[in-house]
Structures are given as C-alpha cells and as structure tokens.
Amino acid sequence: MKMKISRREILGAGTVAGCAAIGGALLKGANVAAASPSAAAVPWTWKKMDPAEIQERAYQSAWEKIGCMYGACESILGTLADRYGAPYNTFPVDATVYGSGGIGGIGSVCGTVNASGLLFNLFVKNQNDLFALCSEMSLWYEKASLPVYRPKKPKVDIEIVRSVAGSNLCHISSTKWANASGYKVLTNEHFERCNRLVADAAAEIVRMLNEYDAGNMAFKQKLNDFSQQCLSCHGPGNTTANVASGMTCNPCHENPH
Ligand code: HEC
Ligand code: HEC
Known part of the structure; x- marks a missing residue:
C-alpha cells in the first residue's frame, strides 16, 4: 500500500518547514488583527419578523448542509443580512455547520437548541435573560411534538410522524423518532424529519426574540x-x-x- 501515508509521517516530515510556515502565519495574523476593525459588539439590534416567513428558508438551508444548527442560523441571520446588511452580514454563518447531528454527529445537544443559544447571545441584553431564554427553548424542544412544518418544496415528500423527544439530545430525540416512525436513523427520511424540525425551531426562536425585544417575553416552560x-x-x-x-x-x- 504505497499510497497510504500515515498522519504521523506527514507531521514528522513537515515539522521544520511547518513550524516556519505557522510562525510566519502567526506574525502576519498579528499585523492583520491590529489593522482590521473588530466585529460589532453584541447585543445587536433585533428586527422583528414574522416567524412563518423564515421557515421554508430554514428547511432548505438545513438540507443544503444536512445542518440543523446551520439551517436555523442561516435562515434568521441570512434574512436579516438580506434586509439590513451590517452587522448581520458580518456573521460567518458557515461556522455553524459543526452543530449538525448534536455537534459533528456526536448526538449531544440538538443543533437547533445550540443555534438558539447563539442567536439569543447575539441579541439579548444581559446574561440572566440569555440563560432564561436558553432554558425556555430547551424545554420547548424537549416537550413539543415535532415536526409540524410542511415544506413548500419537500425534498422527501412523505408524511412525517411526529414524536416528543423528552430530551434536548440529538441521540435521544432521533432514536425516539426512529422508533415512532419505523425509519432508521441517518436515512433521508430521518434528515427530512430533522430539517422540518429546523423550520419549527427557527420559527420558535424568532417568536421568542420578537416577544423578548418587545419587552413582553412570557416564560411558560x-x-x-x-x-x-x-x-x-x-x-x-x-x-x-x-x-x-x-x-x-x-x-x-x-x-x-
Ligand atoms: C428528599 C431529597 C431527595 C430527593 C427528592 C431526591 N433525591 Fe436523590 N439522593 C438524595 C440523597 C440524600 C442521596 C444520597 C447522597 C448522594 O448520593 O448524593 C441521593 C442519591 C441519589 C443518587 C445516587 C444514588 C446512588 O445509588 O449512587 C441518584 C442517581 C439520585 N439520588 C437521583 C435522584 C432522582 C432521579 C430523583 C428524582 C426522581 C431524586 N434523586 C430525588 C436525596 C434526594
Ligand atoms: C442524558 C442523561 C442524563 C440526564 C438528562 C440526567 N442525568 Fe443524572 N446522571 C446521568 C449519568 C450517566 C450519571 C452518572 C451515573 C453514575 O455515576 O453511575 C448521573 C448522575 C446523577 C446523580 C448522582 C450524582 C452523584 O453525586 O453521584 C444524580 C443525583 C443525578 N444524576 C440526578 C439527575 C437529575 C436530578 C437530573 C435532572 C435535572 C439528571 N440527573 C439528568 C445521566 C443523566
């Protein structure tokens, strides 16, 4: 197997040149950091929107990357960016793909719950409010019978069974749904279910931010x-x-x- 080169070999052979290159990059990086303006400090101004209007975008974006966290973040920040430009368009939304499948497929916290925390953090005024909103969203996720959303252009055009996760963990949520529906996990049917759920969660996040921003957030969970x-x-x-x-x-x- 001549083609097989181990990670160790690559690291070994490249050490000296690698260090020099990294050192150079760090120096360069330091200069760039000193010269470039920092991103707008949070909190950013929340702009009211209709929760229903971002749902199809959330669903389609989630399919684009099989990315639950990405779908929720892209639909909300992307809509704000399209309408109002900066600072909303300065957020590197591609950096949220990691949240898929409970963080890189690990099955821990669902990417939609992860997304909610990030989005709340961008828009809420203090840490107490942030934690209260995170808890509200997590409990909503645990208890809701999902998914409800019916896509306008479904990728997998089937009836999707709803289930209650009882947990904010991807593993538990997905397995409960698999048992309720009879489909296996990591199939297109499973992704269809998750991506519809992304549309529901994104709408819930928008609903909460609308209420919070208007000063009448009612904590119900x-x-x-x-x-x-x-x-x-x-x-x-x-x-x-x-x-x-x-x-x-x-x-x-x-x-x-
Ligand atoms: C009236 C007080 C009280 C309530 C209510 C209570 N616990 Fe406990 N629990 C204790 C005490 C005291 C211990 C022993 C000390 C310890 O291990 O922390 C304990 C121990 C435990 C342990 C360790 C047991 C072991 O064998 O090592 C678990 C797990 C646990 N509780 C779970 C629960 C869960 C789940 C609930 C709710 C259904 C609950 N407890 C409700 C007081 C309580
Ligand atoms: C995702 C699964 C999970 C959830 C949700 C969870 N626990 Fe646990 N819990 C564990 C595991 C795993 C352990 C470690 C068990 C062991 O040490 O054998 C543990 C340990 C504990 C212990 C023993 C602590 C000790 O000092 O030994 C208590 C008490 C406990 N959990 C209570 C709770 C309570 C109360 C909740 C809800 C608020 C909760 N857990 C939610 C999985 C969970």
Missing part, C-alpha cells in the same frame, strides 16, 4: 414534576446540591429512592 422533585434535593442551593442540569431527568433516571 417548566421542568416536569418528576425532575422538579429531584432538583428539590439535588439542585443548586439545596442540601445535596450535586446536579447541575436543567434537562429533564427521566429519560436517563428512574427514581432510585
């Missing part, structure tokens, strides 16, 4: 009774205080007591 009861002892400020989680507990825990 609560952890279920099971989880609240656990946190009454295990949560912060309580006797046991060893659990730092706002996720619903019961997908992973039964009551051990």
